[in-house]
Amino acid sequence: MLTKIIQIGLVLLPLLWISPGRPRHGQLIVFMMIALAAVSSQIKNIWLRFFGYYIATWVVVSWVVTLFNPKFGIIAFLTTDQATYILAGYIILLLVINSNEKIEFFYNWICVAVIAQCLIAIPQQYGCFPYVGFLNYIGLKTTNPVANLAVGTLENGNFFAAFIAISLPFFFRKYWCYFIPVIVYHLVLSTTTTAVVAALVGVVVLYNTWWVVIIAIIAGNIFAYSDGTLSQVLGKSARVDFCKECIGNIKTIPQLIFGHGLGVSWGQGFPLHNEWIQGLFEIGVVGMGLVTGYVFTVYRQNKILFAAFCAACVSCIGNYPIHLPPSAFLIIIIIGLIERERLRSEQCNQKNIV
Secondary structure: OHHHHHHHHHHHHHHOOOOOOOOOHHHHHHHHHHHHHHHHHOOOOHHHHHHHHHHHHHHHHHHHHHHHOHHHHHHHHHHHHHHHHHHHHHHHHHHHHOOOOOHHHHHHHHHHHHHHHHHHHHHHOOOOOHHHHHHHHOOOOOOOOOOOOOOOOOOOHHHHHHHHHHHHHHHOOOOHHHHHHHHHHHHHHHOOHHHHHHHHHHHHHHOOOHHHHHHHHHHHHHHOOOOOOHHHHHHHOHHHHHHHHHHHOOOOHHHHHHOOOOOOOOOOOOOOOOHHHHHHHHHHHHHHHHHHHHHHHOOOOOHHHHHHHHHHHHHHHHOOHHHOHHHHHHHHHHHHHHHHHHHHHHHHHHHHHO
16 A cells, blocks of 8 residues: 555655645645545554555645635635644654664653653742743743643643553653652642543553443543532633534534544634544544544453553543644554554464364
8 A cells, every 4th residue: 555655656756746826735735634544544543544644635635625615625725734743742652662772762761751750840839930940041932831830841740640641641650650649649739630530441441340440531621620619510610611613613514524624713712622523623523434434433442552552542622632742652662562552462373262
């Protein structure tokens, strides 16, 4: 498949000279999308592979439509911009899948990254931001985050909490378990309910207590959009209103099936605090169908990776970790390791059969 994609691209690419805005722009767009399709073709998992194909196709079609309707250009530009991030993510994903490093190598570095953020966050609780002073000293003018709030270098308490919550299952190992109280302390201090529930789900999945998972997910859906009061749970939470607004902007059947385009605003100037609904808005039923297919068929034999993956899925209910480079990078590594474990398991099974 990889060879066919490259051969077809070799023929088509020079023909795409004209595009809205400036000559040869179409060649650049299709050049990147050929790369995305080529990288996607090397990923064995059918859901991930066809998701990459879908995004590449969405971008190319959006530019073709723009030739006949220039008003569609802003959607094409936004979708192309976001697709480049997906291309980068898929390259990282493929590198992790094909890596020969021991799995503990990745586990350890995930833990190191989280501990580094926690160490930076500790003095922030007392209004001390050493890295801000350093940046200002070298001429990079930077303002302090919110005073007395632990955020590490992740700008926002919710972002910081999501990052460490997804990583928590990796600390349930020899020696690293001594850092668990530090993680829990920062999670509680963050007062970010979604992250706390995500961390709880990761732990209970790790120890196979599924009934707790169900309770935790229900609680996460309720409290992620409220401060816990009954009136807010019943629909007065701002995040519930945001979700309603997003869904309300899906007005046509094509928008429902294919979405509005990656990066297109759902109604406000920031990502929706729910990756699942935002995904439906941006890439439609087809795109989210591929995502959901992967979630329900994900390889589950490695408990630590599966627990971290579940924590990430729950975090996406009340936050937007996919839109944040640190947490997105972490999730990509987790998925890459899951796929690597799946492939190795399949190879072992084939050898046993032979």
